[in-house]
Amino acid sequence: MSNRRDFLKKAGIVGAGTAVIGAPAVVTAKQTIKWRLQTYAGPALAEHVIKPAIDAFNKAANGEMVIELYYADQLVPTGELFRAMQKGTIDAVQSDDDSIAAPVDVSVFGGYFPFATRYSLDIPVLFEEYGLKEIWEEAYGEVKGVTWLSAGAWDPCHFATVDPITKLSDLKGKRVFTFPTAGRFLSRFGVIPVTLPWEDVEVAVQTGELDGIAWSGITEDYTVGWADVTNYFLTNNISGAWAGSFFANTERWEALPDHLKTLFRLCMDSSHYYRQHWYWGGEAKLRTQGTKMKLTTIPDDEWRKVELEAYKFWDEIAETSPRAKRVINIFKEYASVMEKAGKPYRYS
Missing domain, CATH: 3.40.190.170 (Bacterial extracellular solute-binding protein, family 7)
Structure with a gap:
């Protein structure tokens, strides 16, 4: 055994390109x-x-x-x-x-x-x-x-709802499944944010526990089955992604x-x-080309109120910490650059 150990040590330091005939294979088992x-x-x-x-x-x-x-x-x-x-x-x-x-x-x-x-x-x-x-x-x-x-x-954040949304006042009292911060913002317009396990959302719409969803764009509505239980899709969104x-x-x-x-x-x-x-x-x-949901739109001049309220929300969040303020400043800088760049970066 002593000779074998010495042999293996020497085999391990043999120069590059030198073959050791008959050297035993040394296999190191690696656990996945x-x-x-x-x-x-x-x-x-x-x-x-x-x-x-x-x-x-x-x-x-x-x-x-x-x-x-x-x-x-x-x-x-x-x-x-x-x-x-x-x-x-x-x-x-x-x-x-x-x-x-x-x-x-x-x-x-x-x-x-x-x-x-x-x-x-x-x-x-x-x-x-x-x-x-x-x-x-x-x-x-x-x-x-x-x-x-x-x-x-x-994807962007749109409303998928049972009843049509054509003006801001239609949002009042609507029980909507959405994300925490999005819900916090939308509550300013009378939306009631509801938190549920993701897999329960479809049934909650069917039973009337939810009036709609503001969790995705239309691609997800069709992919996950929400287009089967809602009737309308609001083309206005509160976030592009x-x-x-x-x-x-x-x-x-x-x-x-x-x-x-x-x-x-x-x-x-x-x-x-x-x-x-x-x-x-x-x-x-x-x-x-979708056939399951009718499109509705809130007029631009009315939806502008939502956008302006969002900028007030930005300033409130900026006050929560110095780092949050840095992020908000970046958002403002970026928005300014995109607006100045014009089409196709920004259309309005």
Whole structure:
């Protein structure tokens, strides 16, 4: 055994290009890394917003790592996702900061922050070109146990309702499923925000518990079945794109070898890209070719009141923390640039 050990040591330092005939094969067994990732989305929606990227990751990882994908509320309620990830109950999350109750002062900007965006491309530009990425990294760097990884755009925020909405007063008293911050803003117009498990929304509309949904654009309404239980789609929106992110338990993320981190980042980017064309094309196609929902519109001059109220809301949020104010200042700067640039960046 002593001679064998000496032989193996010498074999390990043989110069490059030198073959050792008869050297025994030394195989190091590697245990597959396994992660559990939960998304905010139900199964039908997840087929588009995340499953293709996770399937691609698992294939490309070639047995070194496997990510098990779980859907909305499947392991833990969406509102508890941050804490569950922090504790290591789950390893990663795809959601918006707002819905998972992230304890950071930028969480209010996750999901649908009113009128911060007009188009889906606004979100990657804001993060990559205007400094939001660095602000998010800074904010989550102050919280132990969770690492923010990447943000991307989803669909715009429209109302899908049982009864038609043609003027602002029609919103009063409507019980609507929506995101926390969006609901907080819409309550100024008489909307009653309702929080439910995602999978219960369709039945809640059918039973009359909900009057409508302000959680998505028309693509999701058709994809997840909400177009089957609502009759009208309001073409006005309070946000041009939902801002969602990928997060991971810090310890599990830092334990990954660099090549798997790189692979995961590439797959996040592929997820972001897929949604850009799927939503953009779907919103137009279903408005013009969809048969399940009638389109309604609140006149521009009346909807302008909602936009102006949103800017007051911005200023209120800016007072909540210095970092929130930095984000609001970026939104204002970006809006000014887009307005000055004119068509096709902004039409009004």
